[in-house]
Amino acid sequence: MVRISSVSKHPTSSYKSSSMPNYHTSQPKPDTAIDRTVPDFPIAQVSDEDRYFNTHEAPEYLPQIEQQVQQFIDHHHTQTGKSVVLVTSGGTTVPLENNTVRFIDNFSAGTRGATSAEYFLENGYAVIFLHREFSLLPYSRHYSHTTNCFLDYMTERNNKVEIDDKFADEMLVVLRKYKQAQSTQSLLSIPFTTVNQYLYTLKSVSKLLQQLDSKALFYLAAAVSDFFLPSSRIPQHKIQSQASGKLVVDLEQVPKFLRRLVDSWAPSAMIVSFKLETDDSILIKKAKGALERYQHQLVIGNLLQTRKKEIVFVTVDGNQKWVRLTDQELQDGVEIESLIIPEVIKEHSKWITQHK
Ligand code: PMT
Numbered sequence: 001m002v003r004i005s006s007v008s009k010h011p012t013s014s015y016k017s018s019s020m021p022n023y024h025t026s027q028p029k030p031d032t033a034i035d036r037t038v039p040d041f042p043i044a045q046v047s048d049e050d051r052y053f054n055t056h057e058a059p060e061y062l063p064q065i066e067q068q069v070q071q072f073i074d075h076h077h078t079q080t081g082k083s084v085v086l087v088t089s090g091g092t093t094v095p096l097e098n099n100t101v102r103f104i105d106n107f108s109a110g111t112r113g114a115t116s117a118e119y120f121l122e123n124g125y126a127v128i129f130l131h132r133e134f135s136l137l138p139y140s141r142h143y144s145h146t147t148n149c150f151l152d153y154m155t156e157r158n159n160k161v162e163i164d165d166k167f168a169d170e171m172l173v174v175l176r177k178y179k180q181a182q183s184t185q186s187l188l189s190i191p192f193t194t195v196n197q198y199l200y201t202l203k204s205v206s207k208l209l210q211q212l213d214s215k216a217l218f219y220l221a222a223a224v225s226d227f228f229l230p231s232s233r234i235p236q237h238k239i240q241s242q243a244s245g246k247l248v249v250d251l252e253q254v255p256k257f258l259r260r261l262v263d264s265w266a267p268s269a270m271i272v273s274f275k276l277e278t279d280d281s282i283l284i285k286k287a288k289g290a291l292e293r294y295q296h297q298l299v300i301g302n303l304l305q306t307r308k309k310e311i312v313f314v315t316v317d318g319n320q321k322w323v324r325l326t327d328q329e330l331q332d333g334v335e336i337e338s339l340i341i342p343e344v345i346k347e348h349s350k351w352i353t354q355h356k
Contacts, residue, residue: 021064021189021190021191023064024133024191025059025061025133025191025194025197026133026134026191048255049255049260051255052199052255053200053203055231056199056200056230057196057231059196062204065201065204065205066208068188069128069188069190069205069208069209072084072185072188073209073211075185076126077211077212080126080186082126082186083215083217083348083352084125084126084127084128084209084215084216085120085125085126085127085128085216085218085219086130086205086209086216086217087113087116087120087129087130087131087219088113088218088219088224089108089110089113089114089116089117089129089130089131089135089136089221089222090110090113090131090132090136090222091105091106091107091108091135091225092106092192092194092222092223092224093193093195094194094195094225094227094228094251095194095234096229096234096235097234097236097237097239098234098235098236099236099237101238102238103194104225104227104249104251106223106225107223107304108132108135109135109136110135110136110137111136111141111308112274112337113129113131113135113136113222114135114136114137114138115136115335115337116221116341118138118139118177118337119335119337119338119340119341119342120219120345121138121177121180121181121186121187122177123342123345126186126187126188127181127186128188128190129188129189130190130198130201130202130222131189131190132191132222133192133193137189138178138181138187139174139177139181142171190205195225195228196228196231198222198224199254199257202257202261203265206261206265206269207265207266209266210265210266210267210268210269212269213268214270214352214354215352216266216268216269216270217271217272217348218266218269218270218271218273219344220258220272220274223276224254225254226253227251227253228251228252229249229251233250256294258271258273258293258294259294261294262296263295270297270348270351271294271297271298272296272297272298272300272344272347273290273294273298273299273300274299274301274302275301275302276303276304276307277301277302277304278303278304278305280303283301283302284301284312284314286301287301287312288314288318291314297316298314298347299313300312300313300314301313308335309330310323310324310325310336311336311340313343315347323339325339
């Protein structure tokens, strides 16, 4: 699903943690012109993946991220012994201009990723949360975006703002978990906005995670753009609407990097990908196809319409296991991720044992 959007002023995230970066991925580089020195696609021998990274610039803040991730890995490798999961979350954008006014986006709000990250943390994992900047975040998701305005949780008493008694117990639970994640340095949040930023960051983080061998887990819930405008063809300035009265966008396919992740970036890690479809008759076939194509360990299939109440695990031996919430569970506010994550962790434990 693709939506063409214009830039809007994002709300300031209410989430601040010591690991919050001091750069923003959603701001375009105002000084960039179309760069004709970027080599065009080289011919033959060079794989699509190499071609992509040879012809697209790395984000300038990438060394900062690499440093943060290395420190995070060192901390958990030497001090806590925790397994580390990379959770990807939210949709990527495809800018149509270098000074970006318009971009292609998709529906993902980051609910799956942010919710899953919380359950990984609760189950003793350290989490690198690679997410679309300004999408939902673990813990703050309960009170952010339009559905749950944080002000509704407040009340005024004696000229002071307080948490309304009705919500205090529930909020205390969330607050304690959030503080626990912070004090144990178990959550590292890393943002992306564009598909290029996502791909570069995924590659860098994956290569660093390889140091953890089988104790690294990838849980790829992000909705990554399948098509993009290569940097050699992206215009510098806002596309003018008067010019032809029409906008014809000629996009190219984003190389499928999953196989590269499995074979070369983090070959000892366990890799879980997601498959999203809107037609239930092709979901299982597509999930099995992904396992064959990328040779990884687990695909979690979901349908756009029902993704919050049912998912299917598809494994390399061809098994399918549906996980569904009952109506009662849905009413009680049970989150499907509370059932998904323990299953994924079980599989990861087996993976670690097999690789000892
Ligand atoms: O954010 P929500 O609103 O909660 O929605 C969650 C979700 C529906 C987006 C999520 O559950 C989901 O299904 N994500 C994957 C969407 C998808 O079908 O992606 P794909 O088929 O394009 O890619 C397959 C897998 O490879 C995905 O795990 C994707 O994260 C990963 N991928 C794909 C391309 C790429 N270049 N890099 C990747 O990592």
